[in-house]
Amino acid sequence: MLHHVKLxxxxxxxxxxxxxxxLAIPGSIAAVECVKLARELIRHGAEVHAVMSENATKIIHPxxxxxxxxxxxxxxxxxxxxxxxxxxxxxxxxxxxxxxxATANTIGKIACGIDDTPVTTVVTxxxxxxxxxxxxxxxxxxxxxxIVVENxxxxxxxxxxFVGPRFEEGKAKVAMTDEIVYRxxxxxxxxxxxxxxxxxxxxxxxxxxxxxxxxxxxxxGKMGVAMAEEAxxxxxxxxxxxxxxxxxxxxxxxxxxxTVEEMLRTIEDELRARKYDIVILAAAVSxxxxxxxxNVKIKSGKELTLHLEPTPKIIxxxxxLQPDVFLVGFKAETGLREEELIEAARQQIERxxxxxxxxxxxxxxxxxxxxxxLVTKDDVKKLPRMSKKELAEKIWDxxxxxxx
Numbered sequence: 001m002l003h004h005v006k007l008x009x010x011x012x013x014x015x016x017x018x019x020x021x022x023l024a025i026p027g028s029i030a031a032v033e034c035v036k037l038a039r040e041l042i043r044h045g046a047e048v049h050a051v052m053s054e055n056a057t058k059i060i061h062p063x064x065x066x067x068x069x070x071x072x073x074x075x076x077x078x079x080x081x082x083x084x085x086x087x088x089x090x091x092x093x094x095x096x097x098x099x100x101x102a103t104a105n106t107i108g109k110i111a112c113g114i115d116d117t118p119v120t121t122v123v124t125x126x127x128x129x130x131x132x133x134x135x136x137x138x139x140x141x142x143x144x145x146x147i148v149v150e151n152x153x154x155x156x157x158x159x160x161x162f163v164g165p166r167f168e169e170g171k172a173k174v175a176m177t178d179e180i181v182y183r184x185x186x187x188x189x190x191x192x193x194x195x196x197x198x199x200x201x202x203x204x205x206x207x208x209x210x211x212x213x214x215x216x217x218x219x220x221g222k223m224g225v226a227m228a229e230e231a232x233x234x235x236x237x238x239x240x241x242x243x244x245x246x247x248x249x250x251x252x253x254x255x256x257x258x259t260v261e262e263m264l265r266t267i268e269d270e271l272r273a274r275k276y277d278i279v280i281l282a283a284a285v286s287x288x289x290x291x292x293x294x295n296v297k298i299k300s301g302k303e304l305t306l307h308l309e310p311t312p313k314i315i316x317x318x319x320x321l322q323p324d325v326f327l328v329g330f331k332a333e334t335g336l337r338e339e340e341l342i343e344a345a346r347q348q349i350e351r352x353x354x355x356x357x358x359x360x361x362x363x364x365x366x367x368x369x370x371x372x373x374l375v376t377k378d379d380v381k382k383l384p385r386m387s388k389k390e391l392a393e394k395i396w397d398x399x400x401x402x403x404x
Contacts (some may be wrong), residue, residue: 001047005070010045013389015185017045019095022086022126025065026118028057030101030137030174034060037100038068040181049086049094051072053106053117074118083118086163087126095188097126100163101137101174104148110134110160111151123253128161131187133161137174140167156259161187182229182250192400197276198269200228201283201314203246206258209306210294219284222331223247223272223370225393227280234396236278240268243283260285260311267314271321278399279318280328286311301312315352326403328395329354331375334361338373355402358395 001009010017023038025031038048051066062073074082088095099106099119106119113120126132134155142148145167156162164182167171171333175183202224206214225247230241232251240251244258259262263283270276288308298304315329329352331345345357360372372397373387383394 002070004072005042008039008043010043011206012040012043013263013333013383015044016041016188019045019166019188020049020093021184022051022094022097022122023065023069024051024097024099024122025056025060025061026099026101026103026106028052028101028118028174031059033102033174033177034067034168037177037180038065039044040177041184042069043187044181046146046184047071051082051118052316053119055117055275056119058176061371074122077098077121079116083121083125087122087130089129089360094126095128096184097123097130097132098135098180098184099132100180101124102134104136104138104142104145106356107148107151107155108138111154125259127158131161132159133163133183133187136165136266137173138172140170140172140254142174168257168368169181179250186233189233189235193231193396194235196231196236196278196403198225198228198231198238198278198280199241199270200231200238201241201263201267202228202249203243204284204391205243205286206262207260207286207311208289208293210298212297212298215286215288215290217284217286219246219368220330221283222368223388224282225249225251225279225390226388227395228313228388229393230396231278235247239248239270241283255350260289262315262316264312264314266322271318271325276325277323278326278328278403279322281315281318282328282330284330285314312374313352316346317356321354326399327352327354327356328399329357331357331359332361333359336361341376342373342380345373348379349375349377356395356399376402 025034038183040271048069049071050069062075072124109120110123115124129314163175163180185304203221204217204219206216208214228238228251238251240254253265257266261306279376289311291307329348331348345359348354348357357375358372359375369385370388370391372383
């Protein structure tokens with residue numbers, strides 16, 4: 001690995017540390033995105049090797065991929081049998097072959113076992129023993145062609161993963177780099193939560209004053225999303241209930257809500273419909289709502305008095321519906337000393353039968369970082385300030401230690 005690549009290696013996370021990824025690049029104009037993609041994979045700890053078809057080299061120069069990866073680029077199969085070196089069944093083989101951006105032509109060749117370019121030869125070599133992911137990019141009419149659809153379905157049945165395209169301007173554009181990286185991490189991450197069903201809430205609820213004005217809070221939803229995505233990486237079946245305009249997420253099963261009432265109803269519906277193993281209530285739920293919401297916009301320019309009433313306490317309902325679920329609550333306060341914050345968390349444990357409470361001051365709202373206390377009935381652990389994604393890892397490590 002070249003020096004300039006070492007400078008960015010694992011700077012965003014260690015999720016792909018020790019993982020060797022072959023980035024197989026066919027001849028699509030979207031190949032111009034591959035420099036950025038390779039660099040992002042490296043920032044999460046991966047070692048990346050680029051393999052390019054001849055047509056790909058007409059769109060992006062191999063030097064660019066050599067710079068991006070810090071490794072020699074394969075543009076032809078020679079006596080060094082590069083396809084076997086990278087993807088053969090041996091101890092130094094790749095952990096993943098990522099075909100991106102995949103043309104209709106390349107998908108068709110892979111589906112039919114044709115290997116007439118370095119890209120298709122590497123995929124054929126990897127097929128029986130190495131995970132393969134494909135990120136398509138083509139005109140939408142090509143993507144919808146019945147034979148292309150049939151080829152994609154055939155490959156899915158054979159265990160090939162697909163990162164679906166974005167449909168814009170009449171094109172099935174290659175997925176965003178962040179989503180491809182997310183799917184790669186999810187594919188390669190240890191599955192310590194496999195078989196577990198997890199429900200997570202995230203974001204700030206809204207309580208409407210009139211049809212356009214509402215009471216809310218400064219929560220971004222980043223902590224809840226980080227908790228949901230970490231569970232997703234670890235193999236859990238995740239349902240994310242997130243509020244409107246909260247932080248986006250790549251978790252597959254998402255339900256959007258606005259008000260406390262909607263969130264409560266959705267959680268109750270979920271808990272009645274299926275058995276959950278773990279419920280994590282990370283959303284910043286409004287404590288008050290307007291007693292009488294106006295049906296039309298309230299005129300401006302005059303003093304306004306609002307009568308507020310308390311909203312239902314969602315956390316108090318969870319154990320009533322599923323007594324055996326592992327319940328994680330979040331407790332955010334201002335102006336409390338540490339021992340007072342711990343006491344407030346323990347009161348929630350007593351009231352809602354939470355198994356674990358994540359307690360913090362409100363300084364973290366909207367931020368990418370947080371500093372928290374992990375409070376149980378008998379124990380307290382203080383975690384230093386770190387990114388919310390790192391924090392989600394630490395919290396899940398603690399949950400896994402506590403659950404059977």
